[in-house]
Amino acid sequence: MAPLDVLARNESVNAGVGWLSTGLVAFVVVQSVLSGALLWAGFAAILLAVVVLPPIWMRDWRVMAPWPLLLVSAVAALLGGYGLSTEVAGYFVVAGFALLTAVEIDAFTSVEMSRRFAVAFAVLSTLAVQGLWVIAQYYSDLWLDTGFLHSQRELQVDIVAVTVVGLVMGVLFEWYFGRVEHVGTYEQLDDTARSP
Amino acid sequence: MTLGDHLQLSETQEYRLVRALQVALAVILGYGLVTLQFELAVNAGLPLAVTFLPALLRREYSYTMDAGLVLLITVAVFLHAFGSLGFYVWFSWYDEITHTVSAFLVAGIGYAVLTALEKHSSEIELTSNLRGVFILVFVLAFSVIWEVFEFGAVWVSQVLGTTSPVQVFGIDDIVTDMVFNVIGGVLVAVWGTGYFEDFVPFIRRRLR
Numbered sequence: 001m002a003p004l005d006v007l008a009r010n011e012s013v014n015a016g017v018g019w020l021s022t023g024l025v026a027f028v029v030v031q032s033v034l035s036g037a038l039l040w041a042g043f044a045a046i047l048l049a050v051v052v053l054p055p056i057w058m059r060d061w062r063v064m065a066p067w068p069l070l071l072v073s074a075v076a077a078l079l080g081g082y083g084l085s086t087e088v089a090g091y092f093v094v095a096g097f098a099l100l101t102a103v104e105i106d107a108f109t110s111v112e113m114s115r116r117f118a119v120a121f122a123v124l125s126t127l128a129v130q131g132l133w134v135i136a137q138y139y140s141d142l143w144l145d146t147g148f149l150h151s152q153r154e155l156q157v158d159i160v161a162v163t164v165v166g167l168v169m170g171v172l173f174e175w176y177f178g179r180v181e182h183v184g185t186y187e188q189l190d191d192t193a194r195s196p
Numbered sequence: 197m198t199l200g201d202h203l204q205l206s207e208t209q210e211y212r213l214v215r216a217l218q219v220a221l222a223v224i225l226g227y228g229l230v231t232l233q234f235e236l237a238v239n240a241g242l243p244l245a246v247t248f249l250p251a252l253l254r255r256e257y258s259y260t261m262d263a264g265l266v267l268l269i270t271v272a273v274f275l276h277a278f279g280s281l282g283f284y285v286w287f288s289w290y291d292e293i294t295h296t297v298s299a300f301l302v303a304g305i306g307y308a309v310l311t312a313l314e315k316h317s318s319e320i321e322l323t324s325n326l327r328g329v330f331i332l333v334f335v336l337a338f339s340v341i342w343e344v345f346e347f348g349a350v351w352v353s354q355v356l357g358t359t360s361p362v363q364v365f366g367i368d369d370i371v372t373d374m375v376f377n378v379i380g381g382v383l384v385a386v387w388g389t390g391y392f393e394d395f396v397p398f399i400r401r402r403l404r
Contacts (some may be wrong), residue, residue: 034354071271073314111322111326117313117317117320119328125333125337127337128332128336131336131337131340134371138367152364152370156343156346156364
């Protein structure tokens, strides 16, 4: 198994904040189910699954992704759950989900990614998910008579917004993973092997 | 097998086709300029410029691109310019064809960049499944970025008070573009990656 590059180990503070975030996401799932926001409950449940995968897989409660990533995703899920700018909150959840997935694919499979590659892949995935979501909403409106998409202008603004959120999250976490000596952050990066 | 081999055309035939399409693009450009149709001129001029990219790469980097890929690039941009004469508006399926062809090219370039990065960096090791996923992610993300570009282009044109070279015809236009981009990506992911191997050594040499 590949080393758990950016997954923190033996770091109780990271795990503490991580579990707090996990609790928030679990709360959002329950809250959304109770209030009938099943779509949002589904998003939060998928996020929850990705968040708790490392500790369950490793059978160690301290193995959690870096806490800022978990906290941003959890707060976004919470805000969206309360209907506060659900769209934008959704983009943050998707971006957080993509970053978490990239980190975990690197950690738990034979796949290896450099830090920059993982972040770039996550940003592209965030945009790709938006693309799929647009397609899904359109055909849902068409076939199931739902009312997701209202106007071209609104859709275009959404697309621009998700691109901005994806890039901002990418730049922030690329900076964070690179600058901050996070518990378990990549140690094998050397400048010569970096691609431009 | 390269794309050139697969088309069962000789290199000479492929280059002749490329030449013919370049002439056609120049004619559309000239027509646009003479009739003062700014957006038509842009929609033919930029594609024409793109068709000279392989020749530029050969001169600057002594990289001779597979003739089949040169033809693919030329066909992709030509279809777009040709559509600007009116086919985009007259036939709804025309857009679907241009998007599938362009996405095939974009996905192929994404695959080539990915393979080059993987060979170049000791830190990147992917599996074939993830490569397929990456190709789809790449075309979908490109579709989204393309929509951002179109939104920006229309906005800038409005600010400048000119006609935009690109137009968005509504929600179904955006979604159809995306669906056919995905189809182009799937074609590459399932059986098109081999055609783009030709790009890999070139891109890899550019990575430092």
